[in-house]
Amino acid sequence: MKRGPTTFSLVLALLVAALVLALTLGGLLSTRAGLRAMGDSFGRLVVATSSSVDALADRDDAGARDTLARLQRSGIRITSASPPPTLKPVVPVAEEIGHVVGEQLGDPSRVVVVQQPQVQIWVRSARRPGQWIVMQVASFRRQVIRSMLLLMLFAGAVALAVAALAARMLTRPLERLATHAPALLSGQSIAQHLRGSPREVRDLADALGAAGEELRQSARERELMLAGISHDLRTPLARLRLALELGDAGDPARRDAMVTDLGELDSALAQCLAYVRDGSDEAVREIDLATLLVQLMALRPQPDAWCYEGPDSLRLCTRPSLLRRALGNLMDNAERYGAAPFLVTAQQRGNGLHVDVEDHGPGVPEALLAQLGRPFVRGNSARSGTAGSGLGLSIVKRAAEVCGGRLELHNRPGGGFIAMLVLPNTTTARR
Template sequence: MTEPHDKHRGWTAAKLVIPAGLRFTSLRLRLVVVFALVALTAAVSASGIAYWLNREAVLTRTQDSALSDFQQEMQNRAAVLPEHPTQGELQHAANLMADSSQHFSVLLIGTDENGREVVGNSDLDAFTVADVPRSLRDAVTEKQPVTENNKHAYHLYWQRTTQDDTPYLVGGAKVDGGPTGYMLKSLEPEAKDLNSLAWSLGIATALALIGSALLAQAAATTVLKPVHRLGVAARRLGEGKLDTRLRVSGTDELAELSRTFNKTAENLEKKVADMTSRDESSRRFVADMSHELRTPLTAITAVTEVLEEELDAETGSVDPMIEPAVRLVVSETRRLNDLVENLMEVTRFDAGTARLVVDTVDIADQITACIDARAWLDAVELDAERGNLVRLDPRRLDVILANLIGNALKHGGSPVRVSVTTTEPHEGAELVIAVRDHGPGIPEDVLPHVFDRFYKASASRPRSEGSGLGLSIALENAHVHGGEITAANSPDGGAVFTLRLPVDAAPLPGSGDGEGDDDAPGAATDAKDSQEGGVAK
């Protein structure tokens, strides 16, 4: 019994192609897609298995019934025919065999007394030998030896075929010493039933897919609402609203996550409050200490000035043996005084009390005054056009320039070039001041730290004249103006500090155009004072 591959129509799962550039960034979308794919896979698998099992059951039942009837008719009708039947006898037997409950066509083939082949057909020419596959005919007419296990020389064979898109069942058997018979049964009713089943399963699969998508949407909404609330709370916490808490309900994993978030936020709030309190206490201590030190420092400074005048006097009233010690006391007193002034300035920046006193100035005149006050005219080259008016705080600009130029002279060497440009109004109208020296430049590992407080590039010089606050104070003064300072190395050698300020520096919120800080260090410092705090490059 042979059965070739037959074509059957049903539901096939199309391959889902997702563009390579598409990325699912939404958790809700990912949940819906995963649910849908799982449901689709399950539904297609179940439908395919159900279709295959039903198909085999229907075809096997129809096939077995038709072949059983055909075999019975061959025994009842064809076996009783004479060894050499006439064409009429074969035709009559074929008609009787076809008149069964299975409604199949019958073809009987025999030989008459003259040895000629005669054919009896129940459907005239509708079913001929050409409709029977060659392999089936060879199997039916092949005589097998009769043995203990094989009682019959000929057997019943069948095969499913398709003609004009219509499925058929073809069977054949031969009577020993009699005619050969073939039957042809249409399987079109069964195919229609199977197609209806396939459509039903397809509709069920589509409904399952839609249902899974709706279920995924509902599940995503249930799961993602707490996640969304957690995201909003985390965002608020990141914005500094440390009193943010989540409402906890239930005992599932999301509820436990919410409780953990609340506990973390509570601990963070306590730690931040504690750190803020300690920071405020530290700032208060520095400010109070600086104020308290000013009184004795004022007296000490007056004494050191007298001592310095005695050193410079022609009378030579100071013992030469103690002259180095006196000069060291004068130098260190001046250094301590500058350090206290810088600490007070830093404290004002940290407390947010630094104020701008805005005035309209000629930037070229302002830079010239800064250089002239510190006797740097011979060491600094100025490239600035006069008549370039800007609105800023002259005192704070003087502090910035004194630190940048003094730092360049101290660590880069002369000549120091100061160039001034102004960007176009449509670019934001910025004042750009570049201070370049001709030194060895700043090491790459030092560049990110040049504006850090108390940072010194050389650990071997911890007691250099600078305090490590100058560039930090310069940067803070730039920030008060709404500007910025950057440090880099020039391709032609040397370091370049670039100051960018708006040409019209409006006072920051909380600062006024009133008088400057009473305790602020003045701009008119001498050359040595202006270099205090410079960072070694």
């Protein structure tokens, strides 16, 4: 498999590209500003020189002739010939100078810039229109190009060093996080290794730590479930084996006991499957919660022992099958561990919808309340009835979390137990 680029190389390339772009734009802008400044400065000098030469040429004395001779030796002369055609494009700085000279003289047609190969600026005389004042413009192109190249090389080296340092500072926390990721996933703290790291890296470390904790919790739940299944299935299987060995299948009472054991096995397996399949893949749709509660109570073995208090209609957007299983488990627990009468209350409180399932049994010791809802934790040490699979409240708790709510467990004042299912308030009540 082809390896992709490292984060360091990507960040370095990005920073280098950004710096090159900034230097290029800065160079273009400074070049344009420099051309304008040079054109303005040299243009004014050319205007002053051409005006002075034009005035000297109009005089007929020894001093003027001597001055004109010295100017001619420095590259400034007066000629009656016409400006020659340019042999190649005029350099931008000379073109800018010619533009400024034309503006200063008030007549751009009096100025001609020629590149042959040296730059010459021809200015037509204002006193003698048939004559031209020719000035040689020294070329600093080679020196300018050399200086610009040296400057760009120096700026590029500095930019590369800065980009490398910035890229290293940005990627070093990620490298430390990658190095200590196994320790983080195993539950160890690596905060001391991430000191000075950006907030995003610390957030990523927290997310990885939370994911590792979920994986460890899932592994513990699987181990606990396997242990619980083996424990819960061993007793009814032993009774079934003993009954078969004794030939109790012909005895109606023994056969009913065997059927009961099979039902217990089936119920334990169903609870385990329900716990593993948390129902998060079920589609959300709107249901009438009040109707669902009344239907569940009507299906109880002793429906007359159940009473409902709440609105006649409660519209709720939820996962119907998941919620039905959770409410059924709460009712099963009330009948298994509690005592009649049983009461189901549904009402809106604050920002949530509360569904309370109450019984009048002995309740649960306060020390055990915090443990209820964990897999295979039972309250039957203090509550009467037969033992269940120990997954009923765990299934309800997980279903509440999947639906965006929570499960609260309390002892009922005066005796009994209350299981409160709190759901998001997406309901409309009607009486």
